[in-house]
Amino acid sequence: MTTNQVILWKYKNTAVDEKYQPTRTFHFDNTSITIQQQKTDITIEKNTGNVVWDGAFILSDYILRNFDLTGKRVIELGAGTGLVGLAASSNGGITTVTDITNQVELLKTNINLNPHIKNINAEELLWGTNDTIGKYDYIFGSEILYLHDQHLNLIQTCKSLSTKNTVILMIYKHRGLGEEHFFEIAENEFQVDIIPKDEYHKEFQNSEYTIFQMYLK
Ligand SMILES: C[S@@+](CC[C@H](N)C(=O)[O-])C[C@H]1O[C@@H](n2cnc3c(N)ncnc32)[C@H](O)[C@@H]1O
Structure with missing residues (x-):
């Protein structure tokens, strides 16, 4: 016997692939x-x-349901379109x-598209080259473990931006690109905790995504 479970979709409408639409609006509680996207050739490089x-x-959904960021200094690394950072603000x-x-430029466009969200700015930050950018209460990163040769730089950046009270929260999908290498290095200096899947948005609890939290040891 099989049981069918009905989960109303909020994010993934199987009838419409929104991934490459020029603009997308993400609804949280x-x-x-609203995010502008750019239709260009996308390769791993x-x-x-x-x-x-x-x-x-x-990650945005998880942050919004679990943290109160009022007055906290937040930085998003590899922000892309800026959705996580906008959610944080x-x-x-x-x-x-x-x-x-x-x-x-795309980050600035998306900040301007959401005037109801205050206290957010966009800056260049190349991993491994940011010794003077200051310390943050929270560091967020989505889908930024896909470049094996950048893992060391990324960890260096996380260290530079952290105090012992900084919470680092990231999400990745296992894509067979050597993601485990990141954890092998990170665990030398950070405590790494995996967030259980039953705490993720309902539509992604059975997905290959993993959210993890890190703190300087
Ligand atoms: C897969 S995209 C993820 C974008 C966004 N965080 C998201 O989840 O929608 C990876 C992002 O990392 C950025 N990135 C790649 N290498 C970088 C580096 N060395 N320093 C800073 N950002 C980098 C890319 O430009 C890109 O925006």
Whole structure:
């Protein structure tokens, strides 16, 4: 005997693939965020930040349901379109969304598309090259473990931006790109805790996504 469970979709409408739409609006319990995307060739080496990856939605949803960021200093690494950072600021964070130089214009566009969200700015931040950017209460990152040769730089950046009270929260999908290498290095200096899947958005509890939290040891 099989049982059928009905889950009303809020994010993934199986009849419509929104992934490459020019704009998308993401609905959360207390806010909606509109994101402009750019339809360009996307390869592992370039333009990956021009669309919203599912991880950004799942992480935003998790943050909005579990943290009060009022007055907290927040930074998003590899922000792409900026969805996670915008969600953080909608929840009271004072947020800097960061990415490589080419991505900063799209980040600014998306900040301007959401005037109801305050206290957010966009800056360039190349992993491994940011010794002077300051310390943050929260560091967020969605889908940024896909470049094996950047793991060391990324961990270096997390260290530079952290105090012993900083919470680092990231999401990744296991894509067979050597993601485990990141944890092998990170665990030398950070305590890493995996967030149980039953705490994720209902539509992604059976997915290959993993949210994890890290703190300096
Ligand atoms: C797969 S996209 C994820 C974008 C967004 N976080 C999301 O989940 O929708 C990876 C992002 O990491 C950025 N990135 C890649 N290498 C980087 C580096 N060395 N320094 C800073 N950002 C980098 C890319 O430009 C891109 O925006």
